[in-house]
Amino acid sequence: MSAPPPGRATFGDCLLAAAFAVAAAAPAVAAGAPDKPPPTPGGLLAGAAASGIFALVLLARRAQRAGVRLDEAAGYPAARRAAGRDIARGALCGAMAAFALAPPMMWFVAFLARLGFETPAQDAAEAVLLAGTPGGLAACAAAIVLLAPLGEEMLYRAVILRGLRARLPAAAALPLASALFAALHLSPAHAPGLFLVGLLFSVLYDRGSLALSFGAHAAFNATNLAMLLCA
Numbered sequence: 001m002s003a004p005p006p007g008r009a010t011f012g013d014c015l016l017a018a019a020f021a022v023a024a025a026a027p028a029v030a031a032g033a034p035d036k037p038p039p040t041p042g043g044l045l046a047g048a049a050a051s052g053i054f055a056l057v058l059l060a061r062r063a064q065r066a067g068v069r070l071d072e073a074a075g076y077p078a079a080r081r082a083a084g085r086d087i088a089r090g091a092l093c094g095a096m097a098a099f100a101l102a103p104p105m106m107w108f109v110a111f112l113a114r115l116g117f118e119t120p121a122q123d124a125a126e127a128v129l130l131a132g133t134p135g136g137l138a139a140c141a142a143a144i145v146l147l148a149p150l151g152e153e154m155l156y157r158a159v160i161l162r163g164l165r166a167r168l169p170a171a172a173a174l175p176l177a178s179a180l181f182a183a184l185h186l187s188p189a190h191a192p193g194l195f196l197v198g199l200l201f202s203v204l205y206d207r208g209s210l211a212l213s214f215g216a217h218a219a220f221n222a223t224n225l226a227m228l229l230c231a
Contacts, residue, residue, distance in 0.1 A: 052151030090215025
């Protein structure tokens with residue numbers, strides 16, 4: 001595998017990405033509000049789709065400026081066979097990461113609870129637990145396993161990480177992008193695990209392709225969803 005050629009995001013791209021991330025995180029900021037409506041499968045789908053559409057707009061601007069195809073601007077392999085292989089390899093990495101991180105993260109959340117810190121579930125987990133119909137559960141699964149990983153990989157890896165890599169060495173850009181990925185989920189109890197898995201996705205993207213990091217992200221979310229439903 002060879003690293004995708006770094007794109008060059010403008011300051012405006014980075015500012016727009018940061019503004020969108022803050023806006024997308026705004027509902028989670030109000031998680032403690034007594035009148036906050038419970039998450040719904042439809043809301044989960046809409047939020048996941050919005051991040052993907054926004055990232056596509058930024059990537060289309062980059063492709064137009066550079067005079068390249070959209071898949072090249074995003075770091076997605078042009079060959080269909082290579083993309084399928086990368087998704088499969090990434091999925092194996094993501095599933096292994098989910099199983100490896102589950103025990104220490106469960107311990108960390110329990111430790112925080114014993115210290116008296118509140119550890120609310122993320123909106124995605126709440127939506128799954130509240131989904132009362134097979135259709136609602138299918139909508140949650142589509143958002144968590146497909147739309148959210150695709151949108152977040154395009155936004156955090158193809159836009160933000162690739163822009164950072166045009167200016168910084170990998171040793172600085174990868175941890176920085178991973179810290180941003182963890183912080184903007186606004187879940188302190190899960191931040192250590194999100195940082196580590198974000199670092200995995202960043203390494204897979206930087207040394208491989210968007211298909212590789214998407215496969216890992218999708219499998220990581222799917223494995224966690226399966227564990228949540230089986231608990």
